[in-house]
Amino acid sequence: MTNRKEIHDRVLNATSKEELATAYGEWAEHYDKDLIDEMGYVAPVIASQLLQGYVSDLSARILDAGCGTGLVGEDLHQKGYSNLEGFDYSAQMLARAKDKEVYNRLHQGDLTGRLDLADNSYAAIISVGTFTCGHVGPEAFGELIRITKPGGYLCFTVRDQAWEEDNYRVAMDKIEDIGAWKRVEEKTTAYIQQDGSSCNVCIYQKGV
Ligand SMILES: C[S@@+](CC[C@H](N)C(=O)[O-])C[C@H]1O[C@@H](n2cnc3c(N)ncnc32)[C@H](O)[C@@H]1O
Incomplete structure (x- = not known):
């Protein structure tokens, strides 16, 4: 039986990719139940809803970066999106x-x-949930922008603690200053209800 709090602390405090991958590997089986049923993880549905407001074409090719067990894909699929791909580091989460x-x-x-x-x-x-402490930082935006079509959208959450620690505002504004993307919408919302955490959920549009 997973100790929910212990494994959640391990993923947030991992000091290497190997440690992080091992923790997610062990958590994969219970991840959905722990986060959704027990902890009130609302970020996937909030971000998915935000993206749906900008992408009306249900056949649009969409990449779920850091898809984990597929909570975001599940929501988009339910809303009729049919051309979804997932990307993740952990084989067990991908399974x-x-x-x-x-x-x-x-x-x-x-x-x-x-x-x-x-x-x-x-x-x-x-x-969703991937730009966070000990996971992925703003250095990953460049590659995600490269693979997005001109005029395409990038929707992501950044957990409150990571936002400050990793200076997201500065990094994101620098990318906007060179015209690679522009901010379309950004709001602070609940992330995990049980621990009172919040995130910024952002939509940027790649330059044309
Ligand atoms: C908190 S989970 C979020 C999963 C899913 N998006 C969700 O909202 O439930 C973070 C995911 O990011 C993945 N991840 C962490 N670092 C990564 C990296 N450097 N490259 C690819 N995936 C990574 C983990 O394996 C994990 O599945």
């Missing part, structure tokens, strides 16, 4: 995502490095 049968393709890789995906491929990227 759970595969079981949901909502993604056309799943990719295993590291979002902090060069992505083995072509330029200008996706109408939208969505990333």
Whole structure:
């Protein structure tokens, strides 16, 4: 039986990718139940709803970056989106995502490095719960922008603590200053209800 709090602390405090991957590997089986039923993890549905307001084409090719077990894909699929792909570091989390049968393709890789995906491929990227402490930082935006189509959308959450620690505002404004993307909408919302955490959920549009 998973000790929910212990494993959640381990993923937030991991000091290496290997440690993080091991923790997610152990959590994968109970992840949905722990986070959704017990902890009130609302960020996937909030971000998915925000993206839906900008992407009306249900056949748009969308990449769920850091898809985990597929909570975001599940919500988008339920709303009729049919061209979804997932990307994650953890084989065990990807196996759970595969079981949901909502993604056309799943990719295993590291979002902090060069992505083995072509330029200008996706109408939208969505990333929930992945820009957070000890996971992925603002250095990953460059590659995600590269693989987004000109005029496409990037929707992501940044957990409150990471937002300050990793200077997201400065990093995101620098990207806007060079015209690579522009801010479309941003709001602070609940993240995990039980621990009172919040996140910023943001939508940016790639320059054309
Ligand atoms: C909190 S989970 C979020 C999963 C899903 N988006 C959700 O909202 O339930 C974070 C996910 O990011 C993945 N992850 C962490 N660091 C990563 C990296 N460098 N590259 C790819 N995936 C990573 C983890 O394996 C995990 O599945």
